[in-house]
Amino acid sequence: MSNAHDPRRRPPALKTLDHTVAAVPLLQGRVLLHEHARNIPRPRLTLDDELSGVVLTGANADARAFQLRTAVGYEGTLLIDSAAYSTYTATAEEPFMAPPDELFATVDDSLNFQKARGATAALTPTGYIPPASSRALKAVMRDANRIERADTLVSLPIDVAWLNRENIGQLIAVCAKIRHPKAVILFRQFDPLEQAKDVPANLRRLFTEVEHMALLRTDLAALDVLAHGALCAGIGVQSSLRHAIPPDEKAQIGKRGGGPTYPHVLMPQLMCFKGAESLSNLYANVDPATCDCEECDGRGLDRFFLPDGDTRREADNHTIATWSGWVSEMASYRAGTERKTWWRNKCTAAVDRYALENQRIGQGASSRSGFQVPPPLKAWATLPVAP
Template sequence: MSNAPDPRRRPSAVKTLDHTVAAVPLLQGRVLLHEHTQPIPRPRPALDDDLGGVVMTGPNADARAFQLRADVGFTGTLLIDSAAYTTYTATAERPFMAPPDELFATVHDSLNFQKARGASAALTPTGYIPPANSLALKAVLREANRIERADTLVSLPIDATWLNRENISQLIAVCAKIRHPKAVILFRQFDPLEQAKDIPANLRRLFTEVEHMSLLRTDLAALDVMAHGALCAGIGVRSSLRHAIPPDEKAQTGKRGGGPTYPHVLMPQLMCFKGAESLSTLYANADPAACACEECNGRGLDRFFLSDGETRREADSHNIFTWSEWVSDMASYRAGTERKAWWRNKCAAAVDRYALENQRIGQGATPRSGFQAPAPLKAWATLPITP
């Protein structure tokens, strides 16, 4: 990976791209990694220079992004997402949140600041757009179209219900009128795509009917939209960065009683993220599924049931190596029907493996035992291939 730091020199400055440098060609075809801002930025050898990049996400994202550029020596594609939508709800009067310490700051100041800290393109600081709040959504359209620069990506942090059959047509109509590229971020507790049966199909419809759409802060839905014409997408390094929750809600977890948290592991054959604690239980009396990625090198996937930093690093690396390989495979197929068919067949093969894996380990596919194919994966495996 060419983005590893050169120990012989430390960059003295971060190169800032002019606001006239268009965002679309810089982001086209990339699947980015959403990074936390808590740990010190580190090189990610699993990221592909030509097809990947980083979204630094959360409080102090600008400072961590600058560190990634200046201290780590990262030269790849980089976005800065301060995640204003986690604390601010968009209104008809103010869809964008200005920096809290700048009384007279404008959205242009926010965009310029991101670029000064090393961002390749700039994300609007859009607030969370609640269910059916048409006035807030239209306000984003109004204010976004006032932005006179080529480097801007309009963030659309929407509740997942905007993808229901009652709201999808309006969402498509508004997105089509925004003249900048768009970046959708879905909100709901747990997996937003599981909130309603029609959401996976309607998400595809949005990305098929509107050009220059991106899906950020998500999971393998990133690959589904990429197969169906997305500009770019972003996968969270941890489960908390694979969706977002409304500002007035506290994150719910399936874990009771607190205690240590363990990594979520991407299963290559089953194409799902599974908690390390659950994997340890499932494989307690059977040989674990193994992985051949560069991080695992044939080792079992039950080994991540530890809460230390090194285990977390290994799990992250395994996940990135796994989905990065799929991104590379996808890029080898021609955009359009050929790529869509490849993705559908891959998802269908994964769904078929669930019964085989459960049989191998002597488990049944029930909520209390065995592996269960996620609803979005089953949808991707069965939705029709459109021209």
């Protein structure tokens, strides 16, 4: 959020509540930062105002958004994700969750409220859509097509099983019939794209065959879909905001027991997120991988193995600066084959570096040692470049 604030100007989203202002041109080509509303909003100087923006999510998202607009003076692109899907499951009768604190409140009230709090466009409060729940998915389409606004994104919080080969055809058919832009959020414990071998290809197919699709609350899949024609995307600042879990489940963690939590760090050369504790162990006896982003300035990536807030903010800033640089680089290529080829070549180069980095740090080829290529990255590096 690097734009300077002029106190004489009101933020653009607060100038008007006009629902006829179309969402598509305001969001086109952007990769947004998905942040949790429990934190006090603050400027992220590494975000490019022309190519990025912010999504605030959670129970206090509307209040935090208004604070970001009025107290902080942020004038960039902003979405409010109330995360209705975290507590509500869509049904054939009620696919959207209306505001719970108002009697007879409607979905339109929810959309208007988001705009009044500073949102650039409004997200429908769609409930979680379970695997193969065709009636709920079709109900989203039915009710969404009744919305007479141009400023709306239809949120599609779907279980990743919708991207399996048994379900992808129906998902594409329904999405194509929704006349508003759509914002997909994938559900599953851990990385949804690792749940089945065909998920990365089918996600790409969805975004290739249906226009005006967005992918929110994700990881580097944001860049893959953007390279393949997505309207926009959103990358979670923390691992918990890079996917979602069904309302009746508790988040699982990769290790047992409690204790402090540490940041997950984006590795620039390997194009993967890695836990700070794991990096500290892997680089314990060798020189660590370094980063030249403006936050790191050539320092090692093993330095984030601390639980304090300053360290986490520094790790977040590094990660944001890294993928923001990639977004800027992508924007320099023409949309279509040229951009897709650039992305595939970048992923291929990253895959090739795994063996070199493991050799450098003295790790063997065992699947339990060293750095392992994430399955989605391997898929992006090998899937054909379609025209």
